[in-house]
Amino acid sequence: KTKCETFFHVFLLSLGSDIINGKKANEKLMLYMASVQNNKGHHVCGGFLIDESFVLTAAHCDENVVLGTHNLKKVDDSMRYNVTRCKHPSYVIFNLHFDILCLQLSKKAQLNKRVKPVPLIKAEIKIKEKAxxxxxxxxxxxxxxxxxxxxxxxxxxxxxxxxxxxxxxxxxxxxxxxxxxxxxxxxxxxxxxxxxxxxxxxxxxxxxxxxxxxxxxxxxxxxxxxxxxxxxxxxxxxxxxxxxxxxxxxx
The missing domain is CATH 2.40.10.10 (Trypsin-like serine proteases)
Structure with a gap:
């Protein structure tokens, strides 16, 4: 495809997600979930804590991070973190290749009963169809x-x-x-x-x-x-x- 065709297809796609046909998450589970927000405090993207200093998200997301809540109306300043972007060197804006981004937190997350990282898959293991x-x-x-x-x-x-x-x-x-x-x-x-x-x-x-x-x-x-x-x-x-x-x- 030409570069113009590639950009055209990207704009046909929908970057992002909200959950369809799901249920409210158990507040004792998924403690790794992060809300990636803009500088006005509005939710833009999801993300997830992978260790006490880093959140993984998509490459077209950035700004600030909120950890430790399941309800975005229940957020205080102690849950907010400024971040530094660590993008994949091959990522180009409006290109869906290498759509992955690490956000380094401005301070280490306090791991507790509300905040806990999720382990990453450890190798290139093929996940079974219909898993x-x-x-x-x-x-x-x-x-x-x-x-x-x-x-x-x-x-x-x-x-x-x-x-x-x-x-x-x-x-x-x-x-x-x-x-x-x-x-x-x-x-x-x-x-x-x-x-x-x-x-x-x-x-x-x-x-x-x-x-x-x-x-x-x-x-x-x-x-x-x-x-x-x-x-x-x-x-x-x-x-x-x-x-x-x-x-x-x-x-």
Missing amino acids: KCHVAGWGSTETGGKTDNVLRDVDVPIVNLEDCKKEWAQPPNGVNLPANVICAGGYGTKNGFCQGDSGGPLVCDRKAVGVVSFNMRKNCDYPNVPNVYTNISKYLPWIKKILNNPRLTHD
């Missing part, structure tokens, strides 16, 4: 709906990657998926994500395996095409490098 995973986020629960301040989560099955690529390439979509992705939910189910919460984690067997990236044309009336996540296992060496020496990769 039950889950995704969480804040926001609307239907296409064009209002956002929800309470964290919600939903189970989503893994979709075979080759099948996913074929579905996305079908007319009228005609989209060639970027490399290093995982597909789960959306296609063939009533569960998945929508607009407003890119960067949240896809969790399988209690480990983060993907980062919410995009769906198609803001359409949350599933089934359509599968939801797409950045595959964390493909970026483990880069993530390890940042955690060991973050100054090497600051913007």
Whole structure:
């Protein structure tokens, strides 16, 4: 595809997610969830704590981070953290390749009964088709709906990657998926994500395996095409490098 075609397809896609057909999350679980917010304190994206100093999210997200709440109306200054961006060196704006970003917190998160990191998948292990995973986020629960301040989560099955690529390439979509992705939910189910919460984690067997990236044309009336996540296992060496020496990769 030409550069113009690539940009055109990106704008057809929906960057971000809110949880569709999910339920309110248990406040004792998913303590790794982060709200990535703009400088006005408005929720923009999801994210997740991977150690006491770093939150992982999507590359098109930034600004500040809130940890330690399931309800965005119940946030105080002690939960807010300024951040430094550590983006993948190959990421280019409006390009969905390398859609992953580390945010270094301005101070170490206080790990407690409200805040706890999630383990990452440890190797490039192929996740079985139809394996039950889950995704969480804040926001609307239907296409064009209002956002929800309470964290919600939903189970989503893994979709075979080759099948996913074929579905996305079908007319009228005609989209060639970027490399290093995982597909789960959306296609063939009533569960998945929508607009407003890119960067949240896809969790399988209690480990983060993907980062919410995009769906198609803001359409949350599933089934359509599968939801797409950045595959964390493909970026483990880069993530390890940042955690060991973050100054090497600051913007």
